[in-house]
Amino acid sequence: MFFTPQAAFYYMAAASVASAILAVTRKNPVHSMLWVLALFMHVAGIFLLLGAEFLAAVQVIVYAGAILVFYLFVLMLLDLPGEVARPRFGPHWPFAVAGGLSLAALAWLAQVETISPAHAEVATSATVEISDVGWSLFGAFALPFEITSLILLAAIVGAVVLAKRRPTAS
Amino acid sequence: MIEPRMDVILGLSAVLFGIGVFGFLARRNIILMLISVEIMLNAVNLSLVGFSRHLDDPLARGQILALFVIAVAAAEVGVGLGLIIALNRNKPGAGVDELTKLKW
Numbered sequence: 001m002f003f004t005p006q007a008a009f010y011y012m013a014a015a016s017v018a019s020a021i022l023a024v025t026r027k028n029p030v031h032s033m034l035w036v037l038a039l040f041m042h043v044a045g046i047f048l049l050l051g052a053e054f055l056a057a058v059q060v061i062v063y064a065g066a067i068l069v070f071y072l073f074v075l076m077l078l079d080l081p082g083e084v085a086r087p088r089f090g091p092h093w094p095f096a097v098a099g100g101l102s103l104a105a106l107a108w109l110a111q112v113e114t115i116s117p118a119h120a121e122v123a124t125s126a127t128v129e130i131s132d133v134g135w136s137l138f139g140a141f142a143l144p145f146e147i148t149s150l151i152l153l154a155a156i157v158g159a160v161v162l163a164k165r166r167p168t169a170s
Numbered sequence: 171m172i173e174p175r176m177d178v179i180l181g182l183s184a185v186l187f188g189i190g191v192f193g194f195l196a197r198r199n200i201i202l203m204l205i206s207v208e209i210m211l212n213a214v215n216l217s218l219v220g221f222s223r224h225l226d227d228p229l230a231r232g233q234i235l236a237l238f239v240i241a242v243a244a245a246e247v248g249v250g251l252g253l254i255i256a257l258n259r260n261k262p263g264a265g266v267d268e269l270t271k272l273k274w
Contacts, residue, residue, distance in 0.1 A: 020190070023205070058240055136229045162249065
């Protein structure tokens with residue numbers, strides 16, 4: 001059978017890496033945003049394959065639906081006409097490549113050290129269901145959940161205060 | 171049914187994180203630098219969900235932590251884009267090269 005979960009996973013992994021690379025290298029910021037949208041959708045697909053249905057829905061609704069639209073909103077509000085003509089990378093970009101490669105290699109080495117290939121198989125019987133996530137979120141993690149609402153409230157107030165037009169005090 | 175292996179998931183997460191680091195360090199547009207941070211957060215969420223599945227946690231703690239990461243990312247975007255709008259009012263353009271007022 002062609003469409004196995006394994007094949008779907010490798011397709012989504014390859015597509016997410018490709019769209020992430022395209023997102024950080026495109027010259028037009030709007031094109032970058034659209035590639036990031038593709039990345040978020042493919043990561044949501046990987047969440048589905050891993051049995052995290054609720055998180056896949058949150059990824060699509062909150063990340064792709066709210067956060068990315070907010071980014072596009074501000075990008076179009078600022079209206080950067082000369083952006084395409086400017087150099088996309090700073091003159092130090094080889095150092096950025098080295099930094100990214102070394103951090104990725106560090107994470108890779110850490111997982112090679114800790115995850116032995118014998119234990120690499122993900123648990124095949126998915127016993128965690130979406131209702132377990134709900135019970136956990138409103139049971140054991142109810143206090144952090146409420147604190148999250150405080151963080152979001154502080155962020156809303158902060159964003160309004162920061163972006164408000166003040167009368168010039170000079 | 172063969173599931174994706176944990177080392178493959180962590181490797182993918184590491185690669186995505188590296189791409190995000192490169193984008194944050196190399197791009198000169200402040201909005202695209204913030205988007206690179208989002209790519210890094212997504213990579214970390216991927217490894218958290220993978221661990222939650224790998225350990226078969228009955229409380230699904232990896233998924234809960236990933237949910238909190240998404241919520242804090244939303245807060246970060248609100249404050250960060252508010253800062254960018256305030257910055258853009260004083261100094262139009264989104265390049266970080268012109269923002270040298272704190273440089274001595």
